[in-house]
Amino acid sequence: MPRLSLLALPLAVLAAGCGRSPSEPCEPACRAGFECYYGICLPSGLDAGTDGDIAQPEDAADRLETPPDAPDDTGCADSTLCDDDNPCTFDRCEPGGGCSNPPVPDDTGCADDGDPCSRDVCLAGICTHPAVEDCCRAREECDDGDPCTADDCGPDRLCRHEGIPDCCTRDADCLWEDHLWECDPASHTCYDPPRGEFCASCMTRRDCGDGGELSDDWCVRYAWDDAGCSKDCRDDADCPGASYCRNLERESPCTPTDVACICVSRLDSCAAYNTYGDPCLIDDNCRSCRACGRLVCRNLRCTWPCDGSEECPLGAVCVDGVCAPG
Numbered sequence: 381m382p383r384l385s386l387l388a389l390p391l392a393v394l395a396a397g398c399g400r401s402p403s404e405p406c407e408p409a410c411r412a413g414f415e416c417y418y419g420i421c422l423p424s425g426l427d428a429g430t431d432g433d434i435a436q437p438e439d440a441a442d443r444l445e446t447p448p449d450a451p452d453d454t455g456c457a458d459s460t461l462c463d464d465d466n467p468c469t470f471d472r473c474e475p476g477g478g479c480s481n482p483p484v485p486d487d488t489g490c491a492d493d494g495d496p497c498s499r500d501v502c503l504a505g506i507c508t509h510p511a512v513e514d515c516c517r518a519r520e521e522c523d524d525g526d527p528c529t530a531d532d533c534g535p536d537r538l539c540r541h542e543g544i545p546d547c548c549t550r551d552a553d554c555l556w557e558d559h560l561w562e563c564d565p566a567s568h569t570c571y572d573p574p575r576g577e578f579c580a581s582c583m584t585r586r587d588c589g590d591g592g593e594l595s596d597d598w599c600v601r602y603a604w605d606d607a608g609c610s611k612d613c614r615d616d617a618d619c620p621g622a623s624y625c626r627n628l629e630r631e632s633p634c635t636p637t638d639v640a641c642i643c644v645s646r647l648d649s650c651a652a653y654n655t656y657g658d659p660c661l662i663d664d665n666c667r668s669c670r671a672c673g674r675l676v677c678r679n680l681r682c683t684w685p686c687d688g689s690e691e692c693p694l695g696a697v698c699v700d701g702v703c704a705p706g
Contacts, residue, residue, distance in 0.1 A: 467491060468502035496537055514538060527568045546570065552617035555694060562589075562596065562611065573597065578620045578643070579608030579650035598642050600628075600650070608650025610643045619643035621694040622653060622703075646691055647684060649674065656693055656703070658682045678702050 410421035462471045462479030467490045469481040483505030490507035492500050497515035501508060515537045516522050522531040522539035528547035532540045547568050548554050554561035554570035561572050573589040582588050582599035588609035589597025601607040611618075613625040615634060623643045625634040634641035645653045652674045660677035672682035683703045686692055692703035 468505045579653045582609045606651045655682050
């Protein structure tokens with residue numbers, strides 16, 4: 381800062397204080413670091429030196445160059461001076477402590493990252509983008525691996541899985557009374573192969589279903605004069621009623637690791653299975669006629685005992701301990 385000469389001071393005082401008393405007060409009062417001379421505020425500590433200059437306090441230059449409306453060392457003029465460019469904090473000018481930037485409440489909105497599957501919210505003073513649960517951006521993200529559902533990403537960004545009519549993933553989806561309906565693994569549709577009736581008479585597997593050595597249909601022989609068509613299976617659900625899934629090599633229930641399981645009659649006979657529903661008579665002594673063979677005669681029809689409907693042909697139910705039409 382330029383220093384005032386001894387000549388400049390008297391001239392300034394004479395010019396400004398002409399007609400005034402040396403003790404005339406200053407209006408308004410001088411701020412810290414200034415003294416009143418002839419009603420004029422001048423830096424305090426001015427002293428005539430032998431070199432013709434006026435001595436000034438060490439901090440006078442700083443005080444002279446500080447604009448009167450600037451924030452002081454411990455405060456601020458307004459909150460714009462406290463902006464930290466963070467949308468997740470408040471910008472505050474504290475009365476006696478300068479600037480502060482506390483975080484805004486969590487879940488306050490912040491800048492959009494352009495991802496429809498994220499939330500744009502403040503957390504602990506930081507703009508974050510946590511993922512939205514179960515949100516989808518495109519149909520490909522909604523594939524549930526089930527060929528019998530139509531997968532799509534809806535306008536609400538949620539996946540939809542609508543069932544496809546008449547679609548199948550295994551033979552159990554295709555069973556029909558007394559038939560060996562099968563599921564085409566390529567088209568996922570059910571079809572009824574030729575000669576597809578369970579326990580239909582056969583000599584070899586070529587007499588059953590699609591025929592041929594590559595067919596999944598089989599001719600199961602229970603006795604030299606008792607054989608019937610069947611099919612492969614994964615478990616009992618793939619088999620028609622009154623039959624179950626068996627590993628014939630072990631003669632035991634099929635397990636998930638088995639690759640060669642076949643549906644077999646629960647009566648261990650296709651001849652008996654095929655007798656179900658045949659007409660029969662009861663003689664005067666309530667003895668069953670021979671028409672039902674190994675079965676029993678109930679309501680003039682051949683049937684067999686059961687503990688549950690799963691032991692009866694499809695379409696029949698277990699009533700009073702015997703299979704009856706459903």
